[in-house]
Amino acid sequence: MTLNADALARIRCVLASTSHPGNIGSAARALRTMGLQRLVLVSPHAFPHEQATALAAGAIEVLERAQVHASLEPALADCHLVLGATARRRGVELDELDPRAAAQRVLAASLAGQQVALLFGNEQSGLSNEEIQHCHAAITIPTDPDYGSLNLAQAVQVVAWEVREAWLAGNVPLAPPRDPPADAAQLDALFEHLARTLDAIDFHKGRSPEMILQRLRRVFLRADLDQREVRVLHGICADAMRMARLAVARSESIGGG
Numbered sequence: 001m002t003l004n005a006d007a008l009a010r011i012r013c014v015l016a017s018t019s020h021p022g023n024i025g026s027a028a029r030a031l032r033t034m035g036l037q038r039l040v041l042v043s044p045h046a047f048p049h050e051q052a053t054a055l056a057a058g059a060i061e062v063l064e065r066a067q068v069h070a071s072l073e074p075a076l077a078d079c080h081l082v083l084g085a086t087a088r089r090r091g092v093e094l095d096e097l098d099p100r101a102a103a104q105r106v107l108a109a110s111l112a113g114q115q116v117a118l119l120f121g122n123e124q125s126g127l128s129n130e131e132i133q134h135c136h137a138a139i140t141i142p143t144d145p146d147y148g149s150l151n152l153a154q155a156v157q158v159v160a161w162e163v164r165e166a167w168l169a170g171n172v173p174l175a176p177p178r179d180p181p182a183d184a185a186q187l188d189a190l191f192e193h194l195a196r197t198l199d200a201i202d203f204h205k206g207r208s209p210e211m212i213l214q215r216l217r218r219v220f221l222r223a224d225l226d227q228r229e230v231r232v233l234h235g236i237c238a239d240a241m242r243m244a245r246l247a248v249a250r251s252e253s254i255g256g257g
Helices: 021-033 050-056 060-064 072-076 099-111 152-169 184-200 209-223 227-256
Strands: 011-016 038-042 067-069 081-085 116-120 137-139
Touching (some): 011 021, 011 072, 021 038, 021 060, 021 152, 050 060, 072 116, 072 184, 099 116, 099 152, 184 227
Parallel strands (some): 011 116, 038 067, 081 116, 081 137
């Protein structure tokens, strides 16, 4: 038995910094053939474009409804799960899923009512370090190690096919009931608050703030925080910053006295 079609409607494909408009059209076609219709473009080199329309080969409605954003954050803001397709490990390691395991995780999240993003990077360079920081896990397609070069639309097709296969099989384990998960915008606000807190308490002491924040971001993304947990962490940060301000004021008072 197939799963509810709403599960597919909560899955979007996000293409970041696409260089060739034809790949956008081919990706739209790949999605449409697998029953996925949500396409989001982040800073595409050229769109709309006649090559995108030509290579969509009938999936024009996917292109017409595509959302376009200048940066990645608004494209992912309401997402609760982001999986990034990447061929190699980055500075901060991600859990790696093959497309079949990724499809199971995607559908489990979408069946629980969560918004899900499948993130694909630029054709030449793939996902940047900054882009990969937004991902909960990586999707790695097990290509021939001697020739692992996949066209962008081919990668989209492989992942979309696995999602449809899992959807048709209808045997995705349902996630247990839980408090509403935090979305990407709520997590970004937490990470910004955490960064300010670490500065306020002088945590870094000469160490790289970027590396520390990357590692903490990875910890919290793995933790799959819900909205209540995010509020608790905001409260901890707020109290830590308040105590830091009091400590500074006390020191200045003693020094001035």
